[in-house]
Amino acid sequence: AMAAERALAMATCTAPVNIAVIKYWGKRDTDLILPINSSLSVTLHQDQLKTTTTAAASRDFTEDRLWLNGKEADVGHPRVQACLREVRRLARKRRGGGEDAAALSLSYKIHIASENNFPTAAGLASSAAGYACLVSALARLYGLEEELSEVARRGSGSACRSMFGGFVQWQRGERPDGSDSLALQVAPETHWPELRVLVLVVSGEKKPVGSTAGMQTSVETSPLLKHRAEVVVPERLAQMMQHIRDRDFEGFGQLAMRDSNQFHATCLDTFPPIFYLTDVSRRIIALAHRYNAHHGHTKVAYTFDAGPNAVIFALADAVAEFVEVVRRSFPPATNGDQFVRGLPVGSAALPPELEAAVLTEPVLGAVQYILHTKPGPGPQLVDDPSQHLLGPDGLP
Amino acid sequence: AMAAERALAMATCTAPVNIAVIKYWGKRDTDLILPINSSLSVTLHQDQLKTTTTAAASRDFTEDRLWLNGKEADVGHPRVQACLREVRRLARKRRGGGEDAAALSLSYKIHIASENNFPTAAGLASSAAGYACLVSALARLYGLEEELSEVARRGSGSACRSMFGGFVQWQRGERPDGSDSLALQVAPETHWPELRVLVLVVSGEKKPVGSTAGMQTSVETSPLLKHRAEVVVPERLAQMMQHIRDRDFEGFGQLAMRDSNQFHATCLDTFPPIFYLTDVSRRIIALAHRYNAHHGHTKVAYTFDAGPNAVIFALADAVAEFVEVVRRSFPPATNGDQFVRGLPVGSAALPPELEAAVLTEPVLGAVQYILHTKPGPGPQLVDDPSQHLLGPDGLP
Numbered sequence: 001a002m003a004a005e006r007a008l009a010m011a012t013c014t015a016p017v018n019i020a021v022i023k024y025w026g027k028r029d030t031d032l033i034l035p036i037n038s039s040l041s042v043t044l045h046q047d048q049l050k051t052t053t054t055a056a057a058s059r060d061f062t063e064d065r066l067w068l069n070g071k072e073a074d075v076g077h078p079r080v081q082a083c084l085r086e087v088r089r090l091a092r093k094r095r096g097g098g099e100d101a102a103a104l105s106l107s108y109k110i111h112i113a114s115e116n117n118f119p120t121a122a123g124l125a126s127s128a129a130g131y132a133c134l135v136s137a138l139a140r141l142y143g144l145e146e147e148l149s150e151v152a153r154r155g156s157g158s159a160c161r162s163m164f165g166g167f168v169q170w171q172r173g174e175r176p177d178g179s180d181s182l183a184l185q186v187a188p189e190t191h192w193p194e195l196r197v198l199v200l201v202v203s204g205e206k207k208p209v210g211s212t213a214g215m216q217t218s219v220e221t222s223p224l225l226k227h228r229a230e231v232v233v234p235e236r237l238a239q240m241m242q243h244i245r246d247r248d249f250e251g252f253g254q255l256a257m258r259d260s261n262q263f264h265a266t267c268l269d270t271f272p273p274i275f276y277l278t279d280v281s282r283r284i285i286a287l288a289h290r291y292n293a294h295h296g297h298t299k300v301a302y303t304f305d306a307g308p309n310a311v312i313f314a315l316a317d318a319v320a321e322f323v324e325v326v327r328r329s330f331p332p333a334t335n336g337d338q339f340v341r342g343l344p345v346g347s348a349a350l351p352p353e354l355e356a357a358v359l360t361e362p363v364l365g366a367v368q369y370i371l372h373t374k375p376g377p378g379p380q381l382v383d384d385p386s387q388h389l390l391g392p393d394g395l396p
Numbered sequence: 397a398m399a400a401e402r403a404l405a406m407a408t409c410t411a412p413v414n415i416a417v418i419k420y421w422g423k424r425d426t427d428l429i430l431p432i433n434s435s436l437s438v439t440l441h442q443d444q445l446k447t448t449t450t451a452a453a454s455r456d457f458t459e460d461r462l463w464l465n466g467k468e469a470d471v472g473h474p475r476v477q478a479c480l481r482e483v484r485r486l487a488r489k490r491r492g493g494g495e496d497a498a499a500l501s502l503s504y505k506i507h508i509a510s511e512n513n514f515p516t517a518a519g520l521a522s523s524a525a526g527y528a529c530l531v532s533a534l535a536r537l538y539g540l541e542e543e544l545s546e547v548a549r550r551g552s553g554s555a556c557r558s559m560f561g562g563f564v565q566w567q568r569g570e571r572p573d574g575s576d577s578l579a580l581q582v583a584p585e586t587h588w589p590e591l592r593v594l595v596l597v598v599s600g601e602k603k604p605v606g607s608t609a610g611m612q613t614s615v616e617t618s619p620l621l622k623h624r625a626e627v628v629v630p631e632r633l634a635q636m637m638q639h640i641r642d643r644d645f646e647g648f649g650q651l652a653m654r655d656s657n658q659f660h661a662t663c664l665d666t667f668p669p670i671f672y673l674t675d676v677s678r679r680i681i682a683l684a685h686r687y688n689a690h691h692g693h694t695k696v697a698y699t700f701d702a703g704p705n706a707v708i709f710a711l712a713d714a715v716a717e718f719v720e721v722v723r724r725s726f727p728p729a730t731n732g733d734q735f736v737r738g739l740p741v742g743s744a745a746l747p748p749e750l751e752a753a754v755l756t757e758p759v760l761g762a763v764q765y766i767l768h769t770k771p772g773p774g775p776q777l778v779d780d781p782s783q784h785l786l787g788p789d790g791l792p
Binding site: 221223224227228231232254257258261262264265266268269270271272273275278279282285289 | 623650662665
């Protein structure tokens with residue numbers, strides 16, 4: 001076939017990170033990565049946080065290879081292999097029917113290069129964007145057009161949610177083979193134009209327990225996690241979808257905070273206990289509650305993943321004031337000029353009664369910087385060939 | 397009657413603090429102080445931690461008065477009044493039957509003085525000892541001999557457990573009037589002679605949410621607390637009683653740690669969330685787990701109440717080594733000579749492989765001091781009249 005004769009094919013995609021507002025924690029099948037409960041996330045805009053991945057196949061490649069942020073990495077990683085295998089299986093199935101002009105030999109070795117536009121050390125879970133991007137680039141390479149969240153899930157559970165923009169549900173599914181454990185878009189990123197996201201990057205101490213090991217210990221030892229998955233989450237998921245449909249920030253924010261707290265509660269109920277929140281996280285939480293109490297309603301809502309960084313939701317008109325509150329509470333130790341990054345933030349003066357009610361003794365340098373972003377779209381094809389991360393020789 | 401003519405009567409008692417190993421958090425009746433779940437505690441020895449209370453009644457007193465640690469306090473406090481009212485009600489009931497030589501007019505005004513032999517600022521819940529001591533002294537004054545944990549409970553829930561020595565269960569009870577919500581001794585303090593307790597007093601920051609307000613918010617907002625009370629605790633209580641009966645330190649310690657963690661998890665699941673554990677508490681927890689992992693079994697077990705101080709259980713032969721581990725992990729900033737208080741602690745050299753496996757970067761001054769104590773008896777009558785906290789004039 002013509003298709004099988006193409007010597008080198010290449011595709012580049014970008015993909016977003018996402019932040020869960022109803023949290024995923026715990027697998028019922030560790031191999032297929034099937035969760036014990038459904039979850040719901042907001043996809044963040046790729047202008048601020050994205051992964052770019054180029055996948056190339058060539059009859060001249062002698063082995064599969066992988067580069068992450070410019071450094072060669074282990075392409076034999078079981079999760080990378082699972083994604084590769086699943087995409088190839090779907091491609092094979094598709095071609096079973098007949099000729100495909102874009103078809104590429106499935107026996108060719110593959111080169112993959114991937115880069116993040118944000119520091120991986122910042123603790124902003126990059127695996128979701130990474131695997132969503134890998135699967136998107138491979139799908140383009142092999143000419144697949146189907147929904148592939150089930151494949152991305154095999155790389156990293158939450159990666160399936162990064163396969164869509166806006167507001168995304170990862171439904172738990174019932175089938176043992178995981179074929180119904182996939183992501184669904186609840187609403188596109190255009191649905192709630194006023195919604196903003198502030199990532200407060202906290203100065204890290206040492207790396208905590210990784211999520212994969214952590215959630216497995218939680219499933220095995222936490223009686224509260226079991227109850228959360230079976231009873232609490234199904235109720236909350238329905239409520240959260242309604243809040244999003246209604247663009248009800250009060251309801252959305254309250255529930256996001258409660259669910260973040262409950263996730264960290266189940267980590268503490270794990271044995272030995274897991275702590276992702278630090279004293280600084282705790283100060284940010286208290287600050288958000290004082291700020292909301294001062295205003296008499298929910299102006300900001302926090303959520304924390306498996307790390308100390310806070311992700312804050314707010315409506316656009318609250319951003320400038322809250323950023324100033326954060327700046328006054330955690331004055332930058334050094335890089336004062338780069339303290340606020342991403343989307344522009346206006347300046348705001350704090351009314352004296354707000355200062356008195358909300359601010360406490362400032363803690364220098366506890367927040368490294370604030371990244372201002374908003375909901376954004378799902379994976380994107382990069383059309384411009386000059387943007388490929390691999391050269392015509394198939395090397396970075 | 398002769399009895400009513402006694403001009404001044406006085407009684408002095410001491411009472412212990414207790415530390416729960418199956419935690420109490422949440423009332424089903426805030427007025428009667430009825431808990432949502434049963435709990436189980438260890439009574440600590442009064443040689444190290446005790447409250448002393450003198451109660452006096454006289455026809456010459458013109459008003460009820462109360463002194464706490466030498467300072468006059470509000471005798472009208474509803475909980476003090478509840479204890480006073482209940483003791484008088486029982487005394488009245490008792491006398492209904494006939495003459496009592498020791499009887500004292502129940503219409504006399506009362507003076508009460510109470511002191512702790514430990515700093516109240518240390519966050520070592522003094523209300524349990526305080527109310528147990530108040531009720532014991534009043535009971536002596538009025539010549540009551542019955543079990544009065546139900547009355548002590550009206551002062552502070554956990555005070556009912558301080559009415560007994562050793563290992564004590566506070567049973568939840570079923571009746572709406574609370575008459576079956578009382579303390580029962582599971583085993584006396586002589587039952588487990590090797591058991592030791594180390595209180596690690598952590599340098600405090602600001603006072604957290606008080607327990608009364610905190611647990612009410614938890615009952616109202618935490619879905620996990622409800623599940624804990626209904627499903628998890630009944631199972632754990634039975635297990636814990638068995639571990640105590642068997643003097644099984646492995647089982648006792650593991651369950652104590654799990655239950656402490658779960659209590660703090662329900663605090664985090666409260667909205668707004670409550671944090672009693674700080675980064676220092678977290679370091680102590682991690683240290684205990686590293687120490688146990690190094691030894692391959694449970695040598696020490698932690699439990700934390702509504703504050704950052706750690707209470708560590710250990711068998712006598714592990715104390716010296718673990719104290720040295722704590723001293724090396726949290727070297728005293730100033731009062732090095734008073735770093736270890738209470739029962740004597742031998743010296744121990746740490747094997748190099750233990751140092752390598754257990755110790756990390758030391759954190760100076762994070763632990764103020766260590767108090768070494770053990771299980772002890774319940775409230776005691778002080779026979780020596782020179783120990784009264786009130787003079788013959790009824791004043792401190």
